[in-house]
Amino acid sequence: MLGLMQDYQLTVQTILDHAALNHGEREMVTRSIEGPIRRYNYRDLRTRALRVAKALQKEGVVLGDRVATMAWNTDRHVETWYGVMGLGAICHTINPRLFVEQLVYIINHAEDKILFVDLTFVPLIEAIATKLPTIQKYIILTSDSYMPQTTLPNAVAYETWLAGTDADFEWARFDENTAAGLCYTSGTTGNPKGVLYSHRSNVLHSLMCSQNDVIGAKSVDNVLPIVPMFHANAWAITFAIPANGASMIMPGAGMDGKSIYELLDSEKVNVSAAVPTVWLGLLQYLTENDLKLPYLDRVLIGGAAVPRMMIESFENTYDVEVIHGWGMTEMSPIGTTGKLKYATEHLQGEDRIKLKLRQGRPPYLVEMKIVDDEGTELPRDGETSGHLLVRGPAISSGYYKHDENILDEDGWFNTGDIANIDELGYMQITDRDKDVIKSGGEWISSIEIENTAVGCEGVAEAAVIGVAHPKWTERPLLIIVRKPGAEVSAEEVLAYLEGKIAKWWMPEAIEFVDEIPHTATGKIQKMELRKKFGGYQFKEG
Numbered sequence: 001m002l003g004l005m006q007d008y009q010l011t012v013q014t015i016l017d018h019a020a021l022n023h024g025e026r027e028m029v030t031r032s033i034e035g036p037i038r039r040y041n042y043r044d045l046r047t048r049a050l051r052v053a054k055a056l057q058k059e060g061v062v063l064g065d066r067v068a069t070m071a072w073n074t075d076r077h078v079e080t081w082y083g084v085m086g087l088g089a090i091c092h093t094i095n096p097r098l099f100v101e102q103l104v105y106i107i108n109h110a111e112d113k114i115l116f117v118d119l120t121f122v123p124l125i126e127a128i129a130t131k132l133p134t135i136q137k138y139i140i141l142t143s144d145s146y147m148p149q150t151t152l153p154n155a156v157a158y159e160t161w162l163a164g165t166d167a168d169f170e171w172a173r174f175d176e177n178t179a180a181g182l183c184y185t186s187g188t189t190g191n192p193k194g195v196l197y198s199h200r201s202n203v204l205h206s207l208m209c210s211q212n213d214v215i216g217a218k219s220v221d222n223v224l225p226i227v228p229m230f231h232a233n234a235w236a237i238t239f240a241i242p243a244n245g246a247s248m249i250m251p252g253a254g255m256d257g258k259s260i261y262e263l264l265d266s267e268k269v270n271v272s273a274a275v276p277t278v279w280l281g282l283l284q285y286l287t288e289n290d291l292k293l294p295y296l297d298r299v300l301i302g303g304a305a306v307p308r309m310m311i312e313s314f315e316n317t318y319d320v321e322v323i324h325g326w327g328m329t330e331m332s333p334i335g336t337t338g339k340l341k342y343a344t345e346h347l348q349g350e351d352r353i354k355l356k357l358r359q360g361r362p363p364y365l366v367e368m369k370i371v372d373d374e375g376t377e378l379p380r381d382g383e384t385s386g387h388l389l390v391r392g393p394a395i396s397s398g399y400y401k402h403d404e405n406i407l408d409e410d411g412w413f414n415t416g417d418i419a420n421i422d423e424l425g426y427m428q429i430t431d432r433d434k435d436v437i438k439s440g441g442e443w444i445s446s447i448e449i450e451n452t453a454v455g456c457e458g459v460a461e462a463a464v465i466g467v468a469h470p471k472w473t474e475r476p477l478l479i480i481v482r483k484p485g486a487e488v489s490a491e492e493v494l495a496y497l498e499g500k501i502a503k504w505w506m507p508e509a510i511e512f513v514d515e516i517p518h519t520a521t522g523k524i525q526k527m528e529l530r531k532k533f534g535g536y537q538f539k540e541g
């Protein structure tokens with residue numbers, strides 16, 4: 001027997017309708033690409049998003065069409081995002097940091113019809129426009145007075161384009177399983193793959209992220225999502241924040257410590273989210289200028305492991321709670337957060353830090369387990385490491401236009417991460433499966449060595465790779481970028497690591513380099529490092 005409840009479709013435009021009606025006065029504040037701070041409220045946001053949808057319909061965009069954006073986090077980007085999705089079209093958010101060949105590949109693979117582009121990226125797109133035959137129109141996210149001279153065919157200023165249309169429009173009606181967003185994820189090999197979010201998965205994920213132990217935004221909060229909308233669905237923040245009636249403060253192109261500090265301060269931001277690199281910039285700016293963070297209450301940090309010094313600095317010096325998060329584009333993206341819980345709330349000092357260094361536990365609607373190479377489930381003892389598998393309604397079941405089956409017969413997705421899970425459900429990533437170091441039959445966590453090493457005075461960045469060893473199969477090689485002007489030596493780094501990591505994890509050697517290569521989402525390209533140090537010989541002794 002079926003239940004007798006309404007067949008209410010979980011589409012993302014319901015979020016905006018709710019925000020405009022019940023939290024219409026809450027603000028949307030943007031550091032514009034042109035410079036000044038712009039502000040309006042959720043009622044205005046909804047009106048402008050409806051105009052985008054109507055204007056797109058006039059352009060001939062229909063259900064299922066792909067419409068691309070290459071833009072920073074701004075009000076205009078959010079209007080476009082909801083406008084596209086509310087029409088039943090698919091918002092393809094492009095990461096401008098991808099290599100040029102990858103950009104050409106994904107735009108053609110997605111067969112994008114229209115491209116909304118920020119002023120910053122006009123030159124980048126001009127250089128490849130002749131290779132983008134599917135794009136019919138370029139809409140530059142600015143007004144006429146800032147419109148640049150451009151070689152882009154059929155280009156128009158966003159405000160001029162929007163001025164021709166009113167908001168007398170009703171959101172399109174379609175099934176909740178309709179695709180809403182497309183985000184390509186770039187592995188270390190092969191072409192990027194398209195993760196295709198549905199309306200239903202986005203709504204469910206935004207509810208998951210609304211759980212108190214995840215982002216848990218409230219209607220009195222002011223939230224600054226620094227994580228870009230083109231990286232993994234903006235960690236669901238552009239859905240979860242209006243859904244809860246919190247104000248949204250958008251950083252535009254200003255990701256440096258000074259710009260972030262200014263917004264945190266002037267907009268009294270109490271919740272924010274970004275990758276560790278952004279927070280390093282902020283922390284450095286605070287130290288150099290002897291500043292405090294009186295309004296900031298908590299920060300969600302993920303995308304890469306959070307270094308110990310970052311947790312210590314935020315929590316001890318600035319009284320800001322660190323929520324360590326882990327996830328991936330395929331998971332919408334949040335998979336775990338490291339909030340303390342009933343059984344861990346009392347932890348203090350070293351025990352507390354150790355727990356916070358773990359990537360955390362899943363919210364309701366994410367299932368996870370670890371398995372060995374044969375697929376047998378491993379114990380949750382906080383030590384045994386295995387392949388991390390996940391399952392849930394906001395996790396990919398396949399890639400866009402790829403036949404490959406990515407789930408096992410029980411519906412589990414292999415994340416490609418190696419992790420352990422403790423008795424209380426807190427998970428810790430030790431490596432990517434491609435990066436594991438196997439020494440004497442045991443796994444060494446490169447992430448843990450890296451994270452410890454960056455705590456050493458003078459070390460700016462650290463990466464660990466496995467290098468062939470005659471006796472132990474592989475041993476860790478630690479590669480370091482020094483801070484500008486620092487002269488830290490290999491001996492000093494080794495002395496610092498002593499006692500902080502297991503003895504047999506101690507790097508066999510240390511090499512200093514000027515730069516460590518990164519991917520478009522800021523991850524260390526270990527493959528490149530392995531190429532660079534291919535054939536590396538450890539000194540005898």
Ligand code: AMP
Pocket residue numbers: 185232301302303304305306324325326327328329330333359415416417429432521
């Ligand atoms: P992306 O799809 O670009 O967000 O990348 C997802 C991958 O980033 C994950 O599979 C992890 O390997 C890595 N990652 C994300 N968050 C963390 C974290 N907190 N600690 C360690 N690795 C992370």
